[in-house]
Amino acid sequence: MRWIALALTMAFPPTSAVSQSPPQAPIVIANVSVLPMDRERVLAGQTVVVERGVISQMGPPRSVTIPAGAQTIDGTGKYLIPGLVDLHVHLASNPEDEQRAILTLFVANGVTTILNLRGTPQILELRTAIATGRVSGPTVYTAGPYVNEPFVTTPDEVERAVIDQKRARYDFVKLHGNLSRGAYARLNAVARREGIRVIGHAPRNLGVAAMFEERQYAVVHAEEFLYDKTNSSRDRDLPQVEARIPELARSMARTKTWLMPNLTAFKIIGWQVQDLDAVLARPEMRFMPRAVREGWGPATNPYTARLGKEKYSGILARYQLLEKLVRRFQGAGVRLLIGTDAMNTGVVPGFSAHDELEELVAAGLTTFEALRAATANAAEFLAAIDQRGVVAVGQTADLVLLDANPLENIANTRRIAGVLLRGQWLSRSDIARMLDELKSAGTQDRFGHAALFRGSPRVAPTSACGAAKCAGCRGHA
Ligand SMILES: [Zn+2]
Numbered sequence: 461m462r463w464i465a466l467a468l469t470m471a472f473p474p475t476s477a478v479s480q481s482p483p484q485a486p487i488v489i490a491n492v493s494v495l496p497m498d499r500e501r502v503l504a505g506q507t508v509v510v511e512r513g514v515i516s517q518m519g520p521p522r523s524v525t526i527p528a529g530a531q532t533i534d535g536t537g538k539y540l541i542p543g544l545v546d547l548h549v550h551l552a553s554n555p556e557d558e559q560r561a562i563l564t565l566f567v568a569n570g571v572t573t574i575l576n577l578r579g580t581p582q583i584l585e586l587r588t589a590i591a592t593g594r595v596s597g598p599t600v601y602t603a604g605p606y607v608n609e610p611f612v613t614t615p616d617e618v619e620r621a622v623i624d625q626k627r628a629r630y631d632f633v634k635l636h637g638n639l640s641r642g643a644y645a646r647l648n649a650v651a652r653r654e655g656i657r658v659i660g661h662a663p664r665n666l667g668v669a670a671m672f673e674e675r676q677y678a679v680v681h682a683e684e685f686l687y688d689k690t691n692s693s694r695d696r697d698l699p700q701v702e703a704r705i706p707e708l709a710r711s712m713a714r715t716k717t718w719l720m721p722n723l724t725a726f727k728i729i730g731w732q733v734q735d736l737d738a739v740l741a742r743p744e745m746r747f748m749p750r751a752v753r754e755g756w757g758p759a760t761n762p763y764t765a766r767l768g769k770e771k772y773s774g775i776l777a778r779y780q781l782l783e784k785l786v787r788r789f790q791g792a793g794v795r796l797l798i799g800t801d802a803m804n805t806g807v808v809p810g811f812s813a814h815d816e817l818e819e820l821v822a823a824g825l826t827t828f829e830a831l832r833a834a835t836a837n838a839a840e841f842l843a844a845i846d847q848r849g850v851v852a853v854g855q856t857a858d859l860v861l862l863d864a865n866p867l868e869n870i871a872n873t874r875r876i877a878g879v880l881l882r883g884q885w886l887s888r889s890d891i892a893r894m895l896d897e898l899k900s901a902g903t904q905d906r907f908g909h910a911a912l913f914r915g916s917p918r919v920a921p922t923s924a925c926g927a928a929k930c931a932g933c934r935g936h937a
């Protein structure tokens with residue numbers, strides 16, 4: 461199978477020679493209903509032409525010229541949406557020989573763009589390898605290594621780190637811990653000067669007020685609002701957090717701070733604490749590398765180690781509070797995004813984006829609002845709306861063909877008839893084969909034969925991460 465074959469042969473070439481992707485035949489999707497996602501509408505009876513990885517024409521059949529040699533896909537009864545974007549994933553903590561499976565899971569689920577939230581030089585290499593066609597996978601954006609204590613402390617150290625990350629061509633700066641007030645102000649000021657955005661946790665020692673004052677660009681979990689220093693994470697303080705939601709919503713909207721609510725990761729933490737066996741029995745777990753599944757198992761699961769079953773009711777109460785917060789934020793005009801913490805313990809890449817869409821709708825978003833968080837909003841957040849996030853002429857051909865309309869039922873995003881990845885067509889059967897291969901590989905010990913970075917060392921977890929799967933990322937309860 462083409463896609464897998466490319467991945468299998470992609471151990472990095474020893475030279476800097478960059479081979480471009482093989483030329484692709486034009487693709488025509490005929491008679492399809494398009495959800496452009498610029499606003500809530502469905503364009504029926506469209507013919508969409510893709511050439512050299514870009515949407516070159518779109519409209520009723522009579523307005524479109526079919527290029528010679530085009531492969532035509534019948535879109536009758538089907539719905540075309542932009543590729544989905546997961547803006548909170550973790551690639552760097554995974555053994556590198558498992559990256560292939562992880563990239564495949566995103567693409568098989570129609571997730572064509574991801575933002576990695578802890579960067580390493582290897583992830584910069586991976587980003588280039590995908591962009592130049594040496595590796596098949598979603599388009600990768602990546603934050604740099606964490607800019608917070610204990611890695612950097614003084615304002616000058618923070619300034620140096622931001623400049624270094626901008627020079628190294630990371631896409632974002634990630635805050636994942638504490639900084640002094642002065643260092644945090646410098647972080648945001650220097651980042652603005654250098655043209656790189658600060659995203660991450662709220663600075664938990666300073667509270668969300670400092671975040672609004674310094675105009676941090678994005679918050680990567682809704683749960684940050686539970687940990688604000690003006691309250692605590694004790695059960696009896698939850699009503700106090702709830703009372704603050706309108707004020708928080710106004711501040712978020714006024715400062716135009718983006719939020720990835722990341723409900724699904726929080727929910728799965730609770731679910732693991734309540735019934736780890738049920739989480740490990742989810743059908744998508746079959747596709748995970750065996751070593752990862754084992755790491756999430758009872759012997760080494762970081763959440764069941766820390767939290768007994770008696771904690772479940774408190775986690776559930778917090779989850780319900782986060783749902784209220786998300787609903788009120790959407791109502792107040794806060795800009796929401798899909799981020800799932802994919803590869804955090806229990807969160808399966810790709811599948812988790814569909815979980816998050818469903819959680820956002822369950823929390824009170826419309827199907828259009830949820831889908832927009834995963835597409836056009838994401839592209840605006842990435843400052844890439846001219847290239848991705850909507851279905852229009854000139855856009856990168858990252859598209860998902862669905863069997864049914866997701867505006868009618870958000871679960872229809874799971875009914876994937878095919879994926880276009882930068883113009884490369886992956887049919888339903890291609891995707892089934894990709895997943896089958898992962899399933900059989902998952903029964904082996906390792907993907908040793910398929911290493912993406914053959915011979916390179918495993919990425920060691922940082923002290924801030926605390927665990928190989930970045931379990932230390934989440935500080936709740
Ligand atoms: Zn994370």
Ligand SMILES: [Zn+2]
Nearest residue numbers: 661681933934
């Ligand atoms: Zn985090």
